[in-house]
Amino acid sequence: xxxxxxxxxxxxxxTTTYExxxxxxxxxxxxxxxxxxxxxxxxxxxxSGGCPPSLDIIPARIQAAxxxxxxxxxxxxxxxxxxxxxxxMYCVVAWAVLPGDWIEGVQLRTGEKKQYKxxxxxxxxxxxxxxxxxxMRFGPESFTFIYHKWVGFMTAALMMSxxxxxxxxxxxxxxxxxxxxxxxxxNPIYDFYIGRELNPSIGxxxxxxxxxxxxxxxxxxxxxISMLCEQAVRRGGLQNVxxxxxxxxxxxxxxxxxxxxxxxxxxxxxxxxxxxxxxMLAVGDLLWVPFVYSLQAxxxxxxxxxxxxxxxxxxxxxxxxxxxxxxDANGEKNDFRNGRNPKNLQYFTTARGSKxxxxxxWGRSRHPNYFGDLVMxxxxxxxxxFETPITYFYVIYxxxxxxxxxxxxxxxxxxxxxxxxxxxxKLVPYRIIPYxx
Numbered sequence: 025x026x027x028x029x030x031x032x033x034x035x036x037x038x039t040t041t042y043e044x045x046x047x048x049x050x051x052x053x054x055x056x057x058x059x060x061x062x063x064x065x066x067x068x069x070x071x072s073g074g075c076p077p078s079l080d081i082i083p084a085r086i087q088a089a090x091x092x093x094x095x096x097x098x099x100x101x102x103x104x105x106x107x108x109x110x111x112x113m114y115c116v117v118a119w120a121v122l123p124g125d126w127i128e129g130v131q132l133r134t135g136e137k138k139q140y141k142x143x144x145x146x147x148x149x150x151x152x153x154x155x156x157x158x159x160m161r162f163g164p165e166s167f168t169f170i171y172h173k174w175v176g177f178m179t180a181a182l183m184m185s186x187x188x189x190x191x192x193x194x195x196x197x198x199x200x201x202x203x204x205x206x207x208x209x210x211n212p213i214y215d216f217y218i219g220r221e222l223n224p225s226i227g228x229x230x231x232x233x234x235x236x237x238x239x240x241x242x243x244x245x246x247x248x249i250s251m252l253c254e255q256a257v258r259r260g261g262l263q264n265v266x267x268x269x270x271x272x273x274x275x276x277x278x279x280x281x282x283x284x285x286x287x288x289x290x291x292x293x294x295x296x297x298x299x300x301x302x303x304m305l306a307v308g309d310l311l312w313v314p315f316v317y318s319l320q321a322x323x324x325x326x327x328x329x330x331x332x333x334x335x336x337x338x339x340x341x342x343x344x345x346x347x348x349x350x351x352d353a354n355g356e357k358n359d360f361r362n363g364r365n366p367k368n369l370q371y372f373t374t375a376r377g378s379k380x381x382x383x384x385x386w387g388r389s390r391h392p393n394y395f396g397d398l399v400m401x402x403x404x405x406x407x408x409x410f411e412t413p414i415t416y417f418y419v420i421y422x423x424x425x426x427x428x429x430x431x432x433x434x435x436x437x438x439x440x441x442x443x444x445x446x447x448x449x450k451l452v453p454y455r456i457i458p459y460x461x
Contacts, residue, residue: 035133035202039209043218043432050217057307058182061316062099065174068319068414070326075412101176107169108180115238118147119229129291134202138223140230140291144237145284151242155249165257170250171325174315181240181311188310189216189303192231196221196300204300219300232301235309236290241280243314248273251321255328267336268329268407272320275343275404282351289354294429298436320408320415329409343403350396353385357393372451374444382451388458390434390449394426395456430455 044050066089067082068075076082089095124143131137159167170177193216196203207220224231252269256262283290290296295305359366360381370383385392401419408415434455438445455461 036208037205039206041206042209042214043206047211047214050214054213054217054303057312061178061182061311062175064316064319064414064417065178065322068323068412075323075327075414099175099179101173101179104173104176105180105183107173108177108184111243112184112239115147115234115242116229118150119143119234119238122146122150127288127291130297132202132222138225138230139228140233141228142287144241144287145281147238148242148245148281148284151246155246159249159253164253164262167250167253168257170247171254171322174322178311178315181315182307185303185307185310188231188235189306192224192301193220195224204298206298207300207302215300215302217303219302219305222300224301232305233290233296235301235306236295237284237287240309240311240313241283244317245273245277245280247314247318248276248321251318251325254325258325259328266324266328266330267333268331268409269321269324271336271339271343271407272324272404275400276317276321278347279400282347289358294433316421317418319417320404323408323412323415327411329407329411339403339406342406343400346396346399346401346403348396349385349399350393353392353396356381356384356386372444372447374441376441376444378441380441380444380448382448387452389454389456390452391426391430391456392458394430395458397426398423398456426456 042049044053066072066085067077073081077085119141122143124141124146126139126141128137129140155167193212195201196215202222204219204222207215207218207222209215209218252265252273255269256265259265299305356367356369360369360371360379367384369381370387371379371381373379381387389395398419401422405416405419434445437448441448
């Protein structure tokens with residue numbers, strides 16, 4: 025009997041290490057992510073009695089809700105679900121019909137390179153144009169339906185996440201599927217969560233990169249616009265919308281626009297090159313991004329925070345600083361990867377022949393782009409004031425997420441570069457925040 029390994033075993037080795045504490049951790053996150061999204065709404069809304077409500081009444085409220093069949097039924101909204109499905113299909117159709125260049129991704133283990141269509145930014149512009157025209161024609165009140173059907177939209181996004189994750193998990197067992205190195209453990213709970221197949225696709229339609237850039241990110245901006253419209257209706261018109269709301273909308277819309285405009289950059293990120301597509305990415309893209317990242321705008325819709333131009337300019341400066349660090353650091357890295365070094369940055373060459381930057385932003389920390397991201401995250405929460413810590417949830421969550429990503433990246437680099445990585449860490453000791461961490 026031949027001991028020669030099958031091709032599938034060579035390309036798709038069994039995953040031997042776990043992240044997120046393995047299957048128990050994956051199971052808890054599968055339950056915990058949706059629960060947190062709902063908790064942020066029910067614990068911080070116009071009807072919750074505070075943001076958060078008094079801590080002594082929360083346990084009784086939770087018990088009353090989960091034991092009440094009517095409460096569970098209220099999480100579903102057929103109209104909102106149909107609208108969400110129509111939105112998702114609109115994004116698919118826009119991907120298909122709008123013109124866009126096709127670019128190659130990184131080389132896969134098979135030696136092949138996937139082709140990706142680039143038109144997320146044009147989809148964004150088209151959507152903003154339609155939305156603006158709709159509001160101008162029918163007034164701000166016509167676009168408050170996202171605010172009023174919030175729970176129904178969240179449930180629809182969650183259902184879409186679960187269905188997609190189940191579908192791609194089942195499809196990953198077909199012959200010839202290229203699996204993610206971290207998603208082939210053999211444990212169904214863990215693999216369903218982390219993502220078993222690397223690049224699930226339907227023909228040329230790549231499901232992972234599509235979800236990463238279009239339905240959730242663009243919806244995030246539409247959600248914020250709906251929150252602004254709700255505040256406008258409550259305060260008697262768009263002319264009475266607060267500086268705080270305009271700042272949140274401007275900051276987050278610009279962030280999304282910048283990401284979509286620089287769409288090719290996403291195809292070199294860990295999400296695309298390394299992680300499989302499963303529940304983790306599906307629920308993150310479709311539920312978490314539009315309905316948790318918009319928490320500040322939703323809070324301001326029912327609890328306006330007012331301040332003058334000087335405070336607004338100060339918060340704007342914080343966001344501008346974060347964006348400058350983020351963009352300039354990424355610019356240094358991209359130039360260097362493409363063989364350019366306009367700033368004459370210092371570097372050293374590893375035994376593998378790779379070159380690692382040791383000056384500029386990348387000499388200040390190993391992930392200066394993450395530092396810029398964190399500064400922007402603080403700026404997005406500052407317009408909500410300091411009455412509640414809930415609106416700073418994004419800052420705390422994002423810090424944990426970026427630290428986890430940094431540690432994953434460091435582990436990969438340690439395996440890749442060996443002793444050279446230890447040398448690099450001595451030259452660049454700080455991980456994200458210069459002189460702090």
